[in-house]
Amino acid sequence: MTTTWRDRPEPPMDGDEASSLLGSLERMRFTFWWKASGLSPEGARLRIGASELTLGGLLRHMALVEEHTFSTKLWGRPLREPWASVDWDADPQFEFRTGEQLPPDELVAAYEDAVLAARADIDEALAEGGLSFPARFSWPDGSTPTLRRLLLDGIEEYGRHTGHADLLREAVDGRVGEDAPWPPEPNRLWQPA
Numbered sequence: 001m002t003t004t005w006r007d008r009p010e011p012p013m014d015g016d017e018a019s020s021l022l023g024s025l026e027r028m029r030f031t032f033w034w035k036a037s038g039l040s041p042e043g044a045r046l047r048i049g050a051s052e053l054t055l056g057g058l059l060r061h062m063a064l065v066e067e068h069t070f071s072t073k074l075w076g077r078p079l080r081e082p083w084a085s086v087d088w089d090a091d092p093q094f095e096f097r098t099g100e101q102l103p104p105d106e107l108v109a110a111y112e113d114a115v116l117a118a119r120a121d122i123d124e125a126l127a128e129g130g131l132s133f134p135a136r137f138s139w140p141d142g143s144t145p146t147l148r149r150l151l152l153d154g155i156e157e158y159g160r161h162t163g164h165a166d167l168l169r170e171a172v173d174g175r176v177g178e179d180a181p182w183p184p185e186p187n188r189l190w191q192p193a
Contacts, residue, residue, distance in 0.1 A: 057097070
């Protein structure tokens with residue numbers, strides 16, 4: 001299944017399981033991207049309350065999640081740089097910490113690269129085995145997730161962090177809402193027809 005998005009990313013009203021899961025994931029990706037793009041350096045570093053979260057850190061985290069879930073877990077591929085050389089035991093918050101140090105445009109570009117790569121990884125797994133395609137990863141109890149489970153995990157991760165991004169973005173410049181304007185500003189992930 002090729003995931004070319006020419007219209008607003010939405011799950012179909014009467015689609016099959018794969019198109020429904022992919023549509024939901026894409027809607028979450030789009031909303032997150034909208035909340036985290038177009039930031040000033042100060043906006044990318046803004047914190048609210050006692051939380052250490054920033055939009056820059058969330059962008060970096062979700063780029064890592066995309067690669068770790070759909071390349072490393074799904075296909076057994078090693079993490080690429082900048083993730084491969086991180087000592088995660090010594091710096092378990094690497095992506096959050098470094099996300100506030102990088103320019104926002106660089107963070108958005110890295111996030112977009114990760115989503116584009118994840119789409120290709122998902123398409124490859126769908127072509128090879130559909131939603132039941134077994135990941136090249138097992139949990140400590142020996143159980144192996146399928147692509148279906150990894151898509152659900154991705155949707156859950158986006159749900160959590162899009163909520164965080166909602167609060168942070170409102171504090172940055174008042175941007176609120178659940179539906180990003182369509183068509184979006186020019187970008188590499190979603191192109192209107």
